[in-house]
Amino acid sequence: MRVTELANAMDTTPDTVRYYTRIGLIVPIKSPNNGYKTYGKKTQQRLKFILSARQLDFSVEEIKGILSESDKGNTACPLVREIVEHRLAETEKQFQATLILRKRLKKAMDDWQSKPNKAPTGDMICHLIEGESEGDAHQRGNNG
Amino acid sequence: MRVTELANAMDTTPDTVRYYTRIGLIVPIKSPNNGYKTYGKKTQQRLKFILSARQLDFSVEEIKGILSESDKGNTACPLVREIVEHRLAETEKQFQATLILRKRLKKAMDDWQSKPNKAPTGDMICHLIEGESEGDAHQRGNNG
DNA sequence: CTTACACCTGTGCCTAAGGCATGGGTCAAG
DNA sequence: CTTGACCCATGCCTTAGGCACAGGTGTAAG
Numbered sequence: 001m002r003v004t005e006l007a008n009a010m011d012t013t014p015d016t017v018r019y020y021t022r023i024g025l026i027v028p029i030k031s032p033n034n035g036y037k038t039y040g041k042k043t044q045q046r047l048k049f050i051l052s053a054r055q056l057d058f059s060v061e062e063i064k065g066i067l068s069e070s071d072k073g074n075t076a077c078p079l080v081r082e083i084v085e086h087r088l089a090e091t092e093k094q095f096q097a098t099l100i101l102r103k104r105l106k107k108a109m110d111d112w113q114s115k116p117n118k119a120p121t122g123d124m125i126c127h128l129i130e131g132e133s134e135g136d137a138h139q140r141g142n143n144g
Numbered sequence: 145m146r147v148t149e150l151a152n153a154m155d156t157t158p159d160t161v162r163y164y165t166r167i168g169l170i171v172p173i174k175s176p177n178n179g180y181k182t183y184g185k186k187t188q189q190r191l192k193f194i195l196s197a198r199q200l201d202f203s204v205e206e207i208k209g210i211l212s213e214s215d216k217g218n219t220a221c222p223l224v225r226e227i228v229e230h231r232l233a234e235t236e237k238q239f240q241a242t243l244i245l246r247k248r249l250k251k252a253m254d255d256w257q258s259k260p261n262k263a264p265t266g267d268m269i270c271h272l273i274e275g276e277s278e279g280d281a282h283q284r285g286n287n288g
Numbered sequence: 289c290t291t292a293c294a295c296c297t298g299t300g301c302c303t304a305a306g307g308c309a310t311g312g313g314t315c316a317a318g
Numbered sequence: 319c320t321t322g323a324c325c326c327a328t329g330c331c332t333t334a335g336g337c338a339c340a341g342g343t344g345t346a347a348g
Contacts (some may be wrong), residue, residue: 078259
């Protein structure tokens with residue numbers, strides 16, 4: 001199988017396959033006559049795993065860790081459980097953040113409904129936004 | 145005001161201020177004796193606008209467009225309304241995606257509760273994930 | 289055999305919004 | 319002058335691929 005063929009079979013893009021190849025997640029055999037990368041059944045299995053993990057929003061780095069463990073013959077399951085737990089917590093945060101953003105956007109649209117458009121003054125760029133930031137603490141970078 | 149001072153006053157980081165400076169969103173005066181960047185009141189106002197817009201998840205590129213319009217003396221309000229509308233739609237999508245991911249993660253944790261850890265076989269890397277991808281179509285990159 | 293042409297391949301550069309490390313400059317106290 | 323604390327500008331690094339480019343491959347026609 002060559003890159004596009006594999007990509008189609010796994011319902012992903014050739015660029016994605018190339019990317020995973022480039023960073024060593026999957027290892028093809030170089031065809032000796034034309035230098036094209038050739039992927040076998042085992043690699044397809046591996047790619048399937050990678051894509052499934054990506055579906056759960058595992059980062060590529062995390063997947064690399066899992067595969068590394070598995071390649072040494074060890075169970076990757078505990079690691080997988082840990083990651084999924086962490087990912088769920090992260091998703092919960094993301095969820096809340098999106099909620100807040102949505103509320104904020106809706107409020108903005110609502111508030112602006114009645115306001116006219118104004119040309120910028122020396123003190124204001126767009127009164128829609130600048131009249132808006134009361135009672136809402138900003139957040140410095142407290143990420144995870 | 146120098147970079148850190150401005151950053152503290154606006155409750156953001158010096159790196160952020162430097163970034164906006166670097167890409168020309170805000171323009172400081174170079175202090176002639178030490179080469180330090182110095183920011184005035186007008187710039188602080190501008191930065192406030194930028195940060196408020198970022199709170200609404202406007203991209204920096206979008207903000208650049210708004211400021212460019214405003215700098216020419218034109219109303220940026222229609223553009224702002226348009227962006228906020230678009231952003232709201234985008235957020236809605238994001239919201240749904242996060243919901244799906246959360247459901248998927250929760251289901252995974254649930255399903256795995258009863259399953260043991262297994263060493264990888266020749267055909268499987270981690271049975272938790274590989275047994276999981278039934279009845280769930282993958283998605284090729286159909287983004288917006 | 290050669291030509292034509294569609295499709296395919298590998299490589300390298302690009303992204304968003306800053307974060308971080310480095311090497312040096314500045315300011316006040318002693 | 320020297321120490322030390324803090325501050326500054328600059329440049330590289332990050333994700334997960336996307337995209338453009340230049341050239342190779344394969345098949346049909348001549």
